[in-house]
Amino acid sequence: MSAPLLEVADLQVWFDLEDGGELHAVQGVNVSLEPGERLGLVGESGCGKTTTALAIMGLLPPNASVSGSILLDGDDILAGGEEAMRPHRWVDIAIVFQGAMNALNPVYTIGRQIVEALELHNRANGTTARARTAELLEAVGIPAGRAQRYPHELSGGMRQRAAIAMALACNPKVLIADEPTTALDVMVQAQILELLDALCRDFGLALILVTHDLPVVAQLCNRCAVMYAGEIVERGPLEAIYHTPGHPYSRMLFAASPDLAGLDDPVYSIHGAPPRLDRPIDGCPFRPRCDSAFDACSVRPRLEQLAADHDAACHLNSGVLA
Amino acid sequence: MRGTDYVLKRVFFAIVTVWVAVTINFVLFRLAPGTAVTNLSRVPHATQQLRHALEVQFGLDKSKWQQYVIYLKQLAHGNLGVSYENEQPVSTNLRIALINSLPMVTLGTVFAIVLGILTGVIAAWRRGTKTEGATLSTALAFYAMPTQWLGLMLIIIFAGIFPTGGMTNEFLLNPGFWTHTKDLASHMFLPALTLGLTLYGEYTLIVRSAMLETLGEDYILTARAKGLKPRTIVRTHALRNAMLPITTLIALSLGYIVAGAILIETVFSWPGIGRAVYEAVLQRDYPMLQGAFLVLTLSVIFFNLVADLLYFKLDPRITE
Amino acid sequence: MPVLERSVSEATFFVEAPTEGGTTNNRGFVLRTIRHQPAALAGLVFLVAMTITAILAPWIAPFPLHEQVGPVFGHPSWQHWFGLDDGGIDMVTLLIWGSRTSLVVGFAATFVSMVIGGTIGVVAGYFGGHTDNVLMRITDYFLVIPDVPLMIVVAAIWGPSLFHIIIVIGILLWTSTARVIRAQVKSVRERVYVKRSRALGAGHTRIVLKHVLPQVAPLLIASTVLTIAVAIFDETALAFLGLGDPSTISLGSIMEHAFERAAISTGAWWAIVPPGVLVTLLILACSLVGGAIEDALNPRLRVAHLSARMFRLRPLVGRGQDAV
Numbered sequence: 001m002s003a004p005l006l007e008v009a010d011l012q013v014w015f016d017l018e019d020g021g022e023l024h025a026v027q028g029v030n031v032s033l034e035p036g037e038r039l040g041l042v043g044e045s046g047c048g049k050t051t052t053a054l055a056i057m058g059l060l061p062p063n064a065s066v067s068g069s070i071l072l073d074g075d076d077i078l079a080g081g082e083e084a085m086r087p088h089r090w091v092d093i094a095i096v097f098q099g100a101m102n103a104l105n106p107v108y109t110i111g112r113q114i115v116e117a118l119e120l121h122n123r124a125n126g127t128t129a130r131a132r133t134a135e136l137l138e139a140v141g142i143p144a145g146r147a148q149r150y151p152h153e154l155s156g157g158m159r160q161r162a163a164i165a166m167a168l169a170c171n172p173k174v175l176i177a178d179e180p181t182t183a184l185d186v187m188v189q190a191q192i193l194e195l196l197d198a199l200c201r202d203f204g205l206a207l208i209l210v211t212h213d214l215p216v217v218a219q220l221c222n223r224c225a226v227m228y229a230g231e232i233v234e235r236g237p238l239e240a241i242y243h244t245p246g247h248p249y250s251r252m253l254f255a256a257s258p259d260l261a262g263l264d265d266p267v268y269s270i271h272g273a274p275p276r277l278d279r280p281i282d283g284c285p286f287r288p289r290c291d292s293a294f295d296a297c298s299v300r301p302r303l304e305q306l307a308a309d310h311d312a313a314c315h316l317n318s319g320v321l322a
Numbered sequence: 323m324r325g326t327d328y329v330l331k332r333v334f335f336a337i338v339t340v341w342v343a344v345t346i347n348f349v350l351f352r353l354a355p356g357t358a359v360t361n362l363s364r365v366p367h368a369t370q371q372l373r374h375a376l377e378v379q380f381g382l383d384k385s386k387w388q389q390y391v392i393y394l395k396q397l398a399h400g401n402l403g404v405s406y407e408n409e410q411p412v413s414t415n416l417r418i419a420l421i422n423s424l425p426m427v428t429l430g431t432v433f434a435i436v437l438g439i440l441t442g443v444i445a446a447w448r449r450g451t452k453t454e455g456a457t458l459s460t461a462l463a464f465y466a467m468p469t470q471w472l473g474l475m476l477i478i479i480f481a482g483i484f485p486t487g488g489m490t491n492e493f494l495l496n497p498g499f500w501t502h503t504k505d506l507a508s509h510m511f512l513p514a515l516t517l518g519l520t521l522y523g524e525y526t527l528i529v530r531s532a533m534l535e536t537l538g539e540d541y542i543l544t545a546r547a548k549g550l551k552p553r554t555i556v557r558t559h560a561l562r563n564a565m566l567p568i569t570t571l572i573a574l575s576l577g578y579i580v581a582g583a584i585l586i587e588t589v590f591s592w593p594g595i596g597r598a599v600y601e602a603v604l605q606r607d608y609p610m611l612q613g614a615f616l617v618l619t620l621s622v623i624f625f626n627l628v629a630d631l632l633y634f635k636l637d638p639r640i641t642e
Numbered sequence: 643m644p645v646l647e648r649s650v651s652e653a654t655f656f657v658e659a660p661t662e663g664g665t666t667n668n669r670g671f672v673l674r675t676i677r678h679q680p681a682a683l684a685g686l687v688f689l690v691a692m693t694i695t696a697i698l699a700p701w702i703a704p705f706p707l708h709e710q711v712g713p714v715f716g717h718p719s720w721q722h723w724f725g726l727d728d729g730g731i732d733m734v735t736l737l738i739w740g741s742r743t744s745l746v747v748g749f750a751a752t753f754v755s756m757v758i759g760g761t762i763g764v765v766a767g768y769f770g771g772h773t774d775n776v777l778m779r780i781t782d783y784f785l786v787i788p789d790v791p792l793m794i795v796v797a798a799i800w801g802p803s804l805f806h807i808i809i810v811i812g813i814l815l816w817t818s819t820a821r822v823i824r825a826q827v828k829s830v831r832e833r834v835y836v837k838r839s840r841a842l843g844a845g846h847t848r849i850v851l852k853h854v855l856p857q858v859a860p861l862l863i864a865s866t867v868l869t870i871a872v873a874i875f876d877e878t879a880l881a882f883l884g885l886g887d888p889s890t891i892s893l894g895s896i897m898e899h900a901f902e903r904a905a906i907s908t909g910a911w912w913a914i915v916p917p918g919v920l921v922t923l924l925i926l927a928c929s930l931v932g933g934a935i936e937d938a939l940n941p942r943l944r945v946a947h948l949s950a951r952m953f954r955l956r957p958l959v960g961r962g963q964d965a966v
Contacts, residue, residue, distance in 0.1 A: 059546055102539055104544065163544075346787065446946075462930070471914070552950075577788065584790060
């Protein structure tokens, strides 16, 4: 059994708050990724999935503190802090952000920004770089002539394609996509997803797809990890979680998604709000919103194996296992 | 050409503003309480006859509207009147004064901009550290000092090292080019330094604010994700974007440097346009005062226009 | 003085209106903000102390104001901490009385400019549309006129008197306040409770007084304090150029007298340095207080992605109760 490409162990992230307190945004996340594997990281806004993704690349702001280990091909890159993580950026792990963001610098052309990546990591220089840029743009479906355009001159979908082209410039092993289609029109969403699918296949990329949108995960990923209140509450093959969810939150998430719920099933919404992460959580974080909470839930559950490669953190499963 | 419309619109607005400024200038001096003759003429206790003669001479006996038209016509010909003090055309006096002011003010402003950008970037980069606090405090302290007082302090400190008054050493007869330049430079040092120190604090704040805003933008995160070194990111991505608002705000402030220049030129006896204003007030040289004031207002309008056009040129997003 | 108070507002112009929520609508907000920032607190304490000193001037000034108590430019001594000026008058006395005038001019001129600027800002922001356009055009033209030269000209034409100085300074400083207040009022106007009041038929005046003004108040206070700084500066500038009121003594006129009577050449630094230091401290105090309030109202919504500090590593710890 080959070693996983990426292995995140007990990742914790805290943010310093202005009033002196701390926000415990990520509370012990374990993730492993094989080469070429596609993992969906799902959850509501604020559950810590984006922070986890950023932490894997070390892209945390100055008011963050981290602990845990991030093993890339067996080396713990987190241990060395920013200095150790920087050499791996873009050449080993690259990221594509949400389309609505100002992720591309508005004062430089997209061609220039892609060339910057190529030249920085010595993949190409000068004319070669420009030629390679044209190739990359064509690969994502942008006519090469558009390299001279500024980001604001492109549509949202085009910008996202350009960002993907830029991310692939240095042939990374892992691509992280943080809400890549959330800000796009439905039609464009489908195109971008197809593009990601094809590229990951053709380039042999492992993919971590961060999103709150389950249908997107269903389309692209085979495995999925559900996050809630800073921790993973269930993980396993998508099919397994869909058919036999091991956590009420996963069950309600799928039920709340009209595309995935059966046509005749009523569509639920999950009432209430996630717990505050600037205070310690007492017992199971999902308890206030859970429809199946009982006494045991006053103790915080841990991830336990339900079936092969399928784990969940819920006391309801203890009965199953017992 | 991109945005010809925009350029034309801004130029047109500037022209309109010039007209408004010219009119305000007229109103100020002709319609202010106490006529120009009584308050500013050189003969405060003139007889009725003399007063009347002066009024006729300045056309003050005609209707306001006629005066206004005459005024506009004269302006169109570049005629700003004749100075009471040296009986030269005001425009000539002002031209000389402006030429005298320019090197000193330019040097001081450049110094302020460079220092402001440096300290602003440092303060933003080292946010939340003592360095930021120290940088900001110093900037604020210099900003808070009355310009004329700062000049006097520098005189006290540097007396004996640098000349403290005038633009050149009058005792140098027919100096050679280098001697003259050195002489000019040594006289220029203190006033320019005063101007620079007074101004830079404002720029520090502007630059810091723009940088902080820029450093929070998403493309900075992308740049970091690409593996760029922090210094490169600040230089290539952050500063380049921050220069947009910085340039505009600095250009806007240029028109107002005048205020500092008046005080500095008075303290250092620098024969520039600032001191021309001061002396015109002292000597009740009303044509000079009116002319100088007009020139100063026009310079503000000019720099505002420059700021507009610069911003337009630097930001590819503005196409309208 | 370069228009810092203008550029502080503009430097924070990237976020044009403060965040939603009722937190700014508290009396306590301003005081709380200041209390949390040591620099601003120090500034406020200093201002209050100076104001009290100024009010109590007739009683606490150690020596008579118009009497010569020693030689011209007498040196500092235990009796006269800052020596004597060019007329042999005690400097400490002069400073106390001078700051009184400077503060009076500062406060009064600011009051004038706040009334004008605040009114125009509220009216323009609240009514919007045509009124807004006209008022803003007027403001734009006013902004174009360089303030110190205009002040000089008007003071020269109108004649030097304290009243004139106050009016002149006041008339020039309203523009930046007007703009800032207008932006604020515009955002407040869009808020739900204002619309509700309108729907319920409340008159404009009532809405302005009851809803708009309280929200605008902190910004108005910040603007006021910053304007005081500029007003004090302008007064010293005018006094230095000989346009101050000759019958009153202000910090600016103390400096002017010293300059005129060649204090520097005679080495009488005590006649020049202290008044300037006092003015600097006053302006600094105002800038710190006003700046702190403005900063609190326009919070930087994002943490910078990049700075000299990087994220920190914590040593691996067990997960407490979950540790195996």
